[in-house]
Amino acid sequence: MNDSVSFFEEPEDTREEILKATYEAFCEHGYSDITIQKISDKFPKSKSLLYHHYDGKDELLLDFLEFMLSQAEEQFPLRTGEGADEHIELVLDTMFLSGGILTDEDFSRAMVELRAEAAHDERYREYFTRTDRFTSRHVEYLIRSGIEQGVFQEVDPEETAAMFQVMFVGTATQKVTSNESVLEACRSEFERYIRNCLLRDDTDAD
Amino acid sequence: MNDSVSFFEEPEDTREEILKATYEAFCEHGYSDITIQKISDKFPKSKSLLYHHYDGKDELLLDFLEFMLSQAEEQFPLRTGEGADEHIELVLDTMFLSGGILTDEDFSRAMVELRAEAAHDERYREYFTRTDRFTSRHVEYLIRSGIEQGVFQEVDPEETAAMFQVMFVGTATQKVTSNESVLEACRSEFERYIRNCLLRDDTDAD
DNA sequence: AAATACTGACTGAATAGTTAGTTACAGTGC
DNA sequence: GCACTGTAACTAACTATTCAGTCAGTATTT
Incomplete structure (x- = not known):
């Protein structure tokens, strides 16, 4: 356990x-x-x-x-060889799946409780600020790559990364602080968002 | 103060x-x-x-x-007279703005800290489960109304509400636990999501 | 012999909670 | 009116426990 x-x-x-x-x-x-x-x-x-x-x-x-x-x-799933559209699947798994390491229940619980401490402790807030920046920048870079590769629409990478960042925090927190199991439904909708607002239409190919 | x-x-x-x-x-x-x-x-x-x-x-x-x-x-901004598309603006303000009551900094801080306690206390988790259900159901109802009014696309109301729920938790937590100010950028992106994935095109009118 | 890793027994302060008792007051009989 | 009673609101002083942290000293390594 x-x-x-x-x-x-x-x-x-x-x-x-x-x-x-x-x-x-x-x-x-x-x-x-x-x-x-x-x-x-x-x-x-x-x-x-x-x-x-x-x-x-x-x-x-x-x-x-x-x-x-x-x-x-x-x-955190860093750049591997594959395309940005495949890589973003890994990011989604990190966000939603249980059983990984970042998504381990005990680990998540500890992180959520530590993060809450940042609400009243500037030292904690600085640490989380650093990690949040780390995460945001990496997603931002991923988005930028996808745009260059032509698999993503020409979105604003910073804004999109910001949304991912908030989703990371939101899913982790929701998962361990509520029995209202909203995460599966949320994943469906978030995938719809990615299809419609991030991935480039490949109607010509598919 | x-x-x-x-x-x-x-x-x-x-x-x-x-x-x-x-x-x-x-x-x-x-x-x-x-x-x-x-x-x-x-x-x-x-x-x-x-x-x-x-x-x-x-x-x-x-x-x-x-x-x-x-x-x-x-x-929580409940149904008023206006259309669902206007009402959803109020929901966004609740999610992102500072200065309201739900969005008061001290209040948010307290809520985030209380919620974190739910990670290890079943009694707390039950309380938050109830409130999360309250929130989700209200957003779900709002989405349903918008679809009936013809101002929203025919999305899955439960899944969309789930995404809103996680965004609520995510923004509140991010706001008080990190100096990486990602919220403005997140709002822009979330509004883009709403325009593209929720609101019905009114290209014929506008 | 010198430094580092380690221990058990201790301390004072802070902790949640208790207890024995004091007010404030509304009702009741006269 | 006035004494009496019961009850709820309230208090000061206390207890037992737990807490973070200390210290004097022992083992182990180099």
């Missing part, structure tokens, strides 16, 4: 052990109930050791956030 | 005083830092009185959540 996410499976040093323990505590208790004690309970070594490696709870959680975001960025 | 939201301005009984104090503590400290003590500090009467009116912290916060959600539902 806990360590289904691969990069936590075999921690290689103490820092990774700590981050793994933090992740497990997160999964079990959620952000608002997290304590050093609960992290320590998941940690094979002593609680004092946490303070040997970190100045305090805040620093530990910030490092955890940074680690989570770096994982999220690493898992 | 705090009580810019009208319905907290003049509490009429002790319960409303408590909810107001809770809201103020929320705005100042955020969900993860909220304590009974901090609520009590904003409350003109005694801390013990909180326990006279509520069984404990959990019950108080759940009542607060229910109150916030009922406010959100009340503020």
Whole structure:
């Protein structure tokens, strides 16, 4: 139930052990109930050791956030060989599917809770700003490529990427905070949007 | 800075005083830092009185959540006289504008933080499920009306409403958790989506 | 021997919640 | 009018617990 996410499976040093323990505590208790004690309970070594490696709870959680975001960025589907129209399918899967890594339920839950903290903590907001920019820019580049390849309409890449960004945040949040399962229907509609507003008509070919 | 939201301005009984104090503590400290003590500090009467009116912290916060959600539902732009195509503009304003009530920054922040709690608390999730259903159903009805009025294309109302729902959550969250200001660009693109994928062409008239 | 990794026992502050008691007041008998 | 009663609103002071963080000291490595 806990360590289904691969990069936590075999921690290689103490820092990774700590981050793994933090992740497990997160999964079990959620952000608002997290304590050093609960992290320590998941940690094979002593609680004092946490303070040997970190100045305090805040620093530990910030490092955890940074680690989570770096994982999220690493898992983002980057450019491969195929065309932009095929690549965008991968982006959609990342957005909607469960079972991936970015879309792992526990991972998503942790991310949503961490993000909410950004509402009142400028340091958190800066981290998410960086990752949001990362995501937006990559989608923007993808759109631009598709236009150059002639498979996308001549849309505004920045605006389209912005919509993708908000959809990313929206789907992740909706998925873990509501039982009203709206995501399948949303995917259908979002695919319709992509067909009508992004993909170039190939009525001549098809 | 705090009580810019009208319905907290003049509490009429002790319960409303408590909810107001809770809201103020929320705005100042955020969900993860909220304590009974901090609520009590904003409350003109005694801390013990909180326990006279509520069984404990959990019950108080759940009542607060229910109150916030009922406010959100009340503020949702419901059917007025005009056509569905005009009405959908109001929905867009609710989604993107700042300065309204549903779109008040402090209010949004509180909502995003409360929603994140739903990731680990089934009781919270049930509340949000109810409100999400409320929102979805109303948008769905609006879409249906527009189709009947002949101003919308014959889209699937449920799927379109699902997309609106995710956009609601996404914009609210993005707005308060990231400095990457993507919302204006997102609105442009979302309006393009509405023109192309929802509104019926009136090329004959315009 | 020197540095680093690590531990268990501790501390003071903050926490949610309790308790014993005090007001405020509406109703009732006289 | 006036004393009495019951109830709900309210309070100050307290308790037990949990919290983040410290520290003195031990093991391990180099």
